[in-house]
């Protein structure tokens with residue numbers, strides 16, 4: 001299938017229109033016309049080759065909302081015209097213990113990422129959602145429930161499930177005290193979802209200017225990390241802390257905030273942390289953990305939960321032609337809280 005997207009051809013020049021082929025349908029494939037695609041920080045890192053692993057040309061995008069065009073003969077779950085979603089993975093081994101419980105993000109043979117990873121059969125490098133069409137194995141296609149606005153649902157597929165998965169794994173709900181460090185794309189979803197689950201939510205931020213937003217998103221309070229007295233007064237007051245900060249930072253100031261047996265989960269950063277203090281862990285039997293996106297079962301659960309509870313990301317819709325400007329604004333943290341590309345803007349591309 002011929003399609004068109006926007007690709008980066010190197011780390012420095014702007015992304016440009018790029019015609020390429022999607023694979024012919026395999027028996028269990030679904031062909032999708034993409035309507036919307038969220039803009040994730042990972043896209044920016046991939047385009048700029050920040051991890052030194054980008055294969056060019058690179059069509060990023062792994063927060064995909066679309067409409068089914070066609071299905072393979074063994075793909076019976078969806079019909080043409082249905083609204084569907086695709087997240088950060090498009091394939092996995094399918095037979096390991098993690099795949100068996102639909103936690104494909106932890107596949108023992110590594111899941112195939114939506115863009116920039118080798119196809120399991122051909123080895124061809126996958127291309128993502130900044131494009132008109134995509135072909136995906138049915139197992140990795142999620143149903144978009146009725147009542148979920150397709151124009152705003154895209155960020156649930158990465159930012160949403162990255163925070164939903166740890167909230168569910170650590171049983172956030174009524175009676176639990178959850179703190180969220182950082183109020184960006186992930187953080188704003190963490191607040192909405194934790195509040196939606198019934199937890200008591202606090203946003204931890206350096207900027208007093210974030211307080212109004214934090215409360216509007218569903219937090220009960222904001223804790224100013226730059227205020228030593230407030231931080232000391234908040235000792236032992238959280239069962240779960242979601243750390244969504246996307247850059248290197250110190251963990252030490254946050255550990256004493258955890259209750260005995262409490263857990264801080266890193267969801268925003270994969271690099272080295274500058275310090276590690278064992279004392280607060282030892283003293284309070286506290287834990288530091290990590291979590292990456294979520295499997296197909298959790299992602300479908302999240303979509304269904306958001307439809308039932310009227311929870312949607314806060315989005316700013318852009319045309320694909322504005323992607324360079326959107327990346328620049330993301331670097332300045334100048335977005336509330338997620339850019340979403342309206343793929344109809346591709347129509348004007350020759």
Ligand SMILES: [Zn+2]
Nearest residue numbers: 040042158159
């Ligand atoms: Zn992402």
Ligand SMILES: [Zn+2]
Nearest residue numbers: 093096099107
């Ligand atoms: Zn597997």
